Amino acid sequence: MSNPLLEVKDLHVEFDTYDGTAQVINGIDLIVERGETVAIVGESGCGKSVTVKTILGLLPEADISQGEILYKGENLLELSDAKRHARRGKEMSMIMQNPMSAINPVFTVGEQMLDVLKWQGQHRVGITDWVRDKFRSEAELRERAIDMLEQVDISAPERVFESYPVELSGGMRQRVLIAIALLLEPDFLIADEPGTALDVTTEANILELLDDIVEEHDTSVLYITHDLGVAREISDQLNVMYAGEIVETAPTETLFEDPQHPYTRGLLESIPQLSRGIGAGIPGKLPDYTDPPTGCRFADRCPHAETECREVVPHLRRTEPEHAAACHLFEGDPHLDRHQDAVTEFPYIGPPPWQADTDETEVDVR
Ligand SMILES: Nc1ncnc2c1ncn2[C@@H]1O[C@H](COP(=O)(O)OP(=O)(O)OP(=O)(O)O)[C@@H](O)[C@H]1O
Numbered sequence: 001m002s003n004p005l006l007e008v009k010d011l012h013v014e015f016d017t018y019d020g021t022a023q024v025i026n027g028i029d030l031i032v033e034r035g036e037t038v039a040i041v042g043e044s045g046c047g048k049s050v051t052v053k054t055i056l057g058l059l060p061e062a063d064i065s066q067g068e069i070l071y072k073g074e075n076l077l078e079l080s081d082a083k084r085h086a087r088r089g090k091e092m093s094m095i096m097q098n099p100m101s102a103i104n105p106v107f108t109v110g111e112q113m114l115d116v117l118k119w120q121g122q123h124r125v126g127i128t129d130w131v132r133d134k135f136r137s138e139a140e141l142r143e144r145a146i147d148m149l150e151q152v153d154i155s156a157p158e159r160v161f162e163s164y165p166v167e168l169s170g171g172m173r174q175r176v177l178i179a180i181a182l183l184l185e186p187d188f189l190i191a192d193e194p195g196t197a198l199d200v201t202t203e204a205n206i207l208e209l210l211d212d213i214v215e216e217h218d219t220s221v222l223y224i225t226h227d228l229g230v231a232r233e234i235s236d237q238l239n240v241m242y243a244g245e246i247v248e249t250a251p252t253e254t255l256f257e258d259p260q261h262p263y264t265r266g267l268l269e270s271i272p273q274l275s276r277g278i279g280a281g282i283p284g285k286l287p288d289y290t291d292p293p294t295g296c297r298f299a300d301r302c303p304h305a306e307t308e309c310r311e312v313v314p315h316l317r318r319t320e321p322e323h324a325a326a327c328h329l330f331e332g333d334p335h336l337d338r339h340q341d342a343v344t345e346f347p348y349i350g351p352p353p354w355q356a357d358t359d360e361t362e363v364d365v366r
Pocket residue numbers: 015016017022024042043044045046047048049050051061097226289
């Protein structure tokens with residue numbers, strides 16, 4: 001059977017807020033196979049960052065009320081802080097959403113890179129490695145850091161090595177962050193919207209770069225984005241997230257060819273409006289996490305919602321061998337039939353946007 005690198009099972013994450021308990025993550029299941037790039041897409045506030053920060057153990061204020069996070073078969077939630085920290089150092093690495101907040105402004109790029117090489121690497125290595133690392137000369141470490149800067153396509157690596165973060169452009173800083181994240185050759189890389197702070201061309205470059213590096217080092221990646229186009233480009237498996245739940249998951253191409261959940265379909269249809277943000281094409285907004293709906297969290301925005309949808313939580317279920325959706329329209333065969341009707345009457349579910357384009361072209365030609 002499969003032996004995934006990461007398996008998140010029925011994860012629930014809550015926060016205490018002034019308005020009460022915010023039930024942000026509501027039973028997420030997630031699998032990252034070895035060597036695979038998995039994306040999570042969803043609109044702003046749907047819980048993407050909370051999910052990845054929980055995986056990395058970076059949210060001490062969060063209450064993880066239920067669930068398991070298995071990494072190489074070991075439940076991270078049961079590990080001591082020290083052990084978790086060690087995993088994070090070598091095996092897992094993260095590229096943060098905001099490059100400026102993730103880099104320390106008072107140290108040069110080089111100082112920060114050397115720091116990672118000297119200290120973080122130590123947690124993971126055996127004693128022989130440790131002794132070897134300890135006596136490895138500063139010059140050697142410097143060489144390795146500069147080599148990594150070169151690998152992320154920084155053309156003047158020596159100069160960047162000596163620079164302070166403020167002296168660099170946003171794109172350059174993001175490259176530096178990628179270099180730092182890859183320094184210890186992690187098995188697992190989490191990238192939380194590494195492109196958001198950048199202009200489109202720079203983002204495309206960064207994506208390409210990440211893709212190359214990941215292939216070369218056989219790294220598994222969990223990639224967070226609110227951009228379906230980006231997710232399509234970079235991922236093998238796609239998870240659509242809505243209000244702290246995974247509402248649909250499938251191999252990326254399958255998901256684009258046969259989107260099933262009404263939310264996914266809404267997202268695909270609103271691609272032309274992406275400049276206004278994902279989800280902007282779907283009327284309504286995310287529910288209040290301190291007072292979430294009883295049934296489907298998307299029901300209020302779903303023109304096809306029925307009584308059952310408002311009363312019963314739809315769980316993620318397999319609809320095809322590699323495809324799962326959390327929607328009552330897909331529960332059992334009779335419901336599948338019901339879905340066939342829904343396809344024609346559902347306002348968001350016309351033909352997918354790219355097919356609509358093709359049809360139009362054909363009409364023009366005639
Ligand atoms: N430490 C916290 N305490 C209380 N609520 C939090 C905390 N961190 C996040 N939240 C809430 O959890 C929800 C999900 O936030 P999250 O940052 O995961 O969204 P996101 O999907 O990453 O959005 P974006 O695309 O804007 O980054 C939000 O409503 C947010 O206010």
